[in-house]
Amino acid sequence: MEERKAIIRVENLSKLYGRNRQEAAELLKKGADKNEVLKKTGVTTALWDVNLDINEGETFVIIGLSGSGKSTLVRCFNRLNKPTSGKIFYKDQNIGELTKKELLNFRRDNIAMVFQHFGLMSHRNVVTNVEYGLEIKNVGKQLRREKALEMIQMVGLEGFEYSPIGSLSGGMKQRVGLARALANEPEVLLMDEPFSALDPLVKRDMQFELLSIQEKMRKTIIFITHDINEAFKLGDRVAIMRDGRVVQIGTPEEMITNPADDYVKEFIEGADKAKVMTARHVMVTPQCIVKTHDGANRAIQEMRSNNVPSAYVVNDQMEFVGIITLDGAMKARDEKLKVKDALITDVKMVDIDDTVDQVMTMFADAKFPVAVLKGKKLRGIISKASVITTLSESSFEQENEKSEA
Amino acid sequence: MNWLYQFPFKLNIDTAAIDDAVRSFAVNNEAILQFMRRGLNGLLSSIHSTLDFIPWWILVIVVFVLGFLQTKKIKTGIVYAVMLFSIGAVGLWPLMLLTLSIVIASVAISLLLGFPIGVLISMNDRASSIVRPILDTMQTMPVFVYLIPAVLLFGLGRVPAVMATTIYAIVPIVRLTNLGIRQVNEEVVEAAKSFGSTRIQAMVKVQIPQAFATIMAGLNQTLMMAMAMVVTASMIGASGLGMEVLISVNRVEVGRGLVSGTAVVILAILLDRLSQGWVKDKEEEA
Ligand SMILES: Nc1ncnc2c1ncn2[C@@H]1O[C@H](COP(=O)(O)OP(=O)(O)OP(=O)(O)O)[C@@H](O)[C@H]1O
Ligand SMILES: [Mg+2]
Numbered sequence: 001m002e003e004r005k006a007i008i009r010v011e012n013l014s015k016l017y018g019r020n021r022q023e024a025a026e027l028l029k030k031g032a033d034k035n036e037v038l039k040k041t042g043v044t045t046a047l048w049d050v051n052l053d054i055n056e057g058e059t060f061v062i063i064g065l066s067g068s069g070k071s072t073l074v075r076c077f078n079r080l081n082k083p084t085s086g087k088i089f090y091k092d093q094n095i096g097e098l099t100k101k102e103l104l105n106f107r108r109d110n111i112a113m114v115f116q117h118f119g120l121m122s123h124r125n126v127v128t129n130v131e132y133g134l135e136i137k138n139v140g141k142q143l144r145r146e147k148a149l150e151m152i153q154m155v156g157l158e159g160f161e162y163s164p165i166g167s168l169s170g171g172m173k174q175r176v177g178l179a180r181a182l183a184n185e186p187e188v189l190l191m192d193e194p195f196s197a198l199d200p201l202v203k204r205d206m207q208f209e210l211l212s213i214q215e216k217m218r219k220t221i222i223f224i225t226h227d228i229n230e231a232f233k234l235g236d237r238v239a240i241m242r243d244g245r246v247v248q249i250g251t252p253e254e255m256i257t258n259p260a261d262d263y264v265k266e267f268i269e270g271a272d273k274a275k276v277m278t279a280r281h282v283m284v285t286p287q288c289i290v291k292t293h294d295g296a297n298r299a300i301q302e303m304r305s306n307n308v309p310s311a312y313v314v315n316d317q318m319e320f321v322g323i324i325t326l327d328g329a330m331k332a333r334d335e336k337l338k339v340k341d342a343l344i345t346d347v348k349m350v351d352i353d354d355t356v357d358q359v360m361t362m363f364a365d366a367k368f369p370v371a372v373l374k375g376k377k378l379r380g381i382i383s384k385a386s387v388i389t390t391l392s393e394s395s396f397e398q399e400n401e402k403s404e405a
Numbered sequence: 406m407n408w409l410y411q412f413p414f415k416l417n418i419d420t421a422a423i424d425d426a427v428r429s430f431a432v433n434n435e436a437i438l439q440f441m442r443r444g445l446n447g448l449l450s451s452i453h454s455t456l457d458f459i460p461w462w463i464l465v466i467v468v469f470v471l472g473f474l475q476t477k478k479i480k481t482g483i484v485y486a487v488m489l490f491s492i493g494a495v496g497l498w499p500l501m502l503l504t505l506s507i508v509i510a511s512v513a514i515s516l517l518l519g520f521p522i523g524v525l526i527s528m529n530d531r532a533s534s535i536v537r538p539i540l541d542t543m544q545t546m547p548v549f550v551y552l553i554p555a556v557l558l559f560g561l562g563r564v565p566a567v568m569a570t571t572i573y574a575i576v577p578i579v580r581l582t583n584l585g586i587r588q589v590n591e592e593v594v595e596a597a598k599s600f601g602s603t604r605i606q607a608m609v610k611v612q613i614p615q616a617f618a619t620i621m622a623g624l625n626q627t628l629m630m631a632m633a634m635v636v637t638a639s640m641i642g643a644s645g646l647g648m649e650v651l652i653s654v655n656r657v658e659v660g661r662g663l664v665s666g667t668a669v670v671i672l673a674i675l676l677d678r679l680s681q682g683w684v685k686d687k688e689e690e691a
Binding site: 105106108112118120136184 | 598
């Protein structure tokens with residue numbers, strides 16, 4: 001992976017709610033957990049010793065059960081919450097050291113937020129809501145109107161510019177929320193469960209919208225969700241939180257293939273793995289490979305000794321060219337032909353980085369296992385059976401563990 | 406066994422001394438009080454002469470139009486207009502204008518003082534915890550009590566009436582301004598903050614507009630309380646419809662009392678409806 005620059009760096013960040021914070025911190029340092037601390041000191045541990053880097057231009061998803069501290073963490077980034085201890089750096093600037101004025105400017109220029117229940121102002125219409133951030137920065141009337149209209153168009157709300165907020169559906173309201181946040185041209189976009197209040201179909205639309213906007217704008221997005229599928233769909237990297245601590249940070253793939261503990265596993269259990277795992281994870285090495293210039297006899301021999309009805313054919317550069325069947329090979333031998341003359345080229349091919357989800361669509365009318373290529377080179381094959389066993393394997397494992405426990 | 410029924414002792418409070426103290430306060434601050442009296446008198450006169458300058462039929466038409474605009478029903482407009490007309494028809498128009506000018510002056514002062522106080526205590530929990538018990542006490546006190554300091558400081562007439570009416574009527578506007586601003590959706594206020602609003606920007610651009618309906622409800626209550634108080638204030642010499650009621654009660658003239666009492670009720674209903682309807686309109690827009 002290429003090395004990317006961190007835009008936000010969090011160091012030993014903690015946030016405690018309550019009076020005996022000192023005492024609670026001592027307990028936490030000794031390894032006490034949230035419940036224990038609450039019982040002994042009455043202090044709520046919203047965050048404890050969080051460390052993470054968020055890279056420029058990535059979509060960083062934070063996931064965890066209710067009360068695990070997701071909102072608290074994100075709200076520390078724009079100082080809606082004041083941390084109890086620890087530091088947050090934005091491009092080497094310690095956010096905790098900003099003066100009042102600098103903080104206002106930081107919020108105005110660099111970071112914007114989208115809220116779960118939209119946080120729109122009902123006394124303003126769509127366009128004046130979107131303008132709000134520019135208005136308080138004293139951007140001229142005409143300029144901010146232009147910018148707002150542009151944003152409204154981008155989120156697909158043209159025609160509703162002058163509608164009152166009350167007349168919009170939930171999905172449209174959140175589009176306004178998104179447009180309002182983007183109008184400021186922030187570098188970092190904080191989204192606290194922005195799609196949780198929407199019904200599933202609208203939610204899917206909005207996820208798609210966000211992905212396509214992100215494609216264009218390449219913002220740094222910090223996205224909170226409860227939904228593991230949403231996390232894996234949107235996130236370049238995902239952080240799982242529990243009781244105020246970060247349990248694991250990694251790409252969706254890393255999480256699925258290598259979950260840090262049972263808590264993470266339990267989360268991932270709900271994930272639609274087919275959308276995250278790639279062909280790489282489910283392919284098997286083809287048992288039988290022949291070269292284009294081999295004779296038909298050699299192909300038959302290979303297939304017989306491996307006890308398979310077909311072989312995968314590659315050229316000298318290991319580039320995949322097609323399949324030869326046992327029947328085809330025998331016919332070729334009778335007619336004194338070579339392997340390349342009896343090739344079947346009508347074979348489904350997928351890229352090694354395609355998701356299993358995409359691979360599955362290939363099976364519909366595939367006569368042979370699907371070939372997995374990297375570039376043009378053959379890397380493996382996938383049969384329907386191998387996909388199904390791999391997908392169910394991981395959940396089998398978990399069930400076994402559960403029954404043992 | 407007499408001691409069971411008797412208090413053990415009796416404190417002799419020197420009420421005369423208190424009277425003296427207030428009186429000497431009045432004398433010592435004569436200049437300021439005189440200034441206030443002149444100011445209030447000037448305000449009342451200008452409101453009254455403005456109202457008096459408008460021909461009666463214009464006010465009737467205005468009430469008709471407002472009633473119609475509010476409910477989109479011609480019938481309502483006509484009912485309102487007839488109600489106002491009937492006050493003039495029984496010869497109480499000039500007295501009504503006197504009453505109305507005291508109400509308007511009191512409400513204007515209540516709004517001018519009460520709204521900023523409401524905004525300030527909504528921003529500060531400490532201030533709120535000091536002011537709220539005072540408001541509670543002010544509302545539970547019998548209305549007559551307000552007349553006493555007003556009379557002591559300003560004597561008799563319409564100026565102390567405005568004074569007492571304002572003290573009585575200012576409570577709801579303060580209370581509901583505070584409440585309205587505090588009730589604004591937390592997330593909306595946070596959204597405003599997250600975009601880098603200063604405190605004043607958030608207040609002026611978001612919190613006050615969002616609390617508008619509640620503030621207007623407070624204004625409506627202030628208006629109604631002023632209307633109630635102005636009748637009572639006739640006891641300290643504020644002429645107007647209330648005075649007419651008071652006279653008829655004193656002379657046991659039932660018929661005269663009924664007519665002037667009805668006029669008071671009509672004026673109260675009109676003020677209530679016309680101010681309330683406006684609030685509703687705004688609420689529906691939101
Ligand atoms: N103002 C507050 N005072 C006291 N405790 C608080 C406060 N805000 C949050 N907490 C506590 O801090 C913990 C973390 O809360 P937070 O809102 O960050 O959780 P979350 O992960 O966002 O949960 P959810 O998914 O429900 O939004 C919770 O236990 C919560 O009760
Ligand atoms: Mg939350």
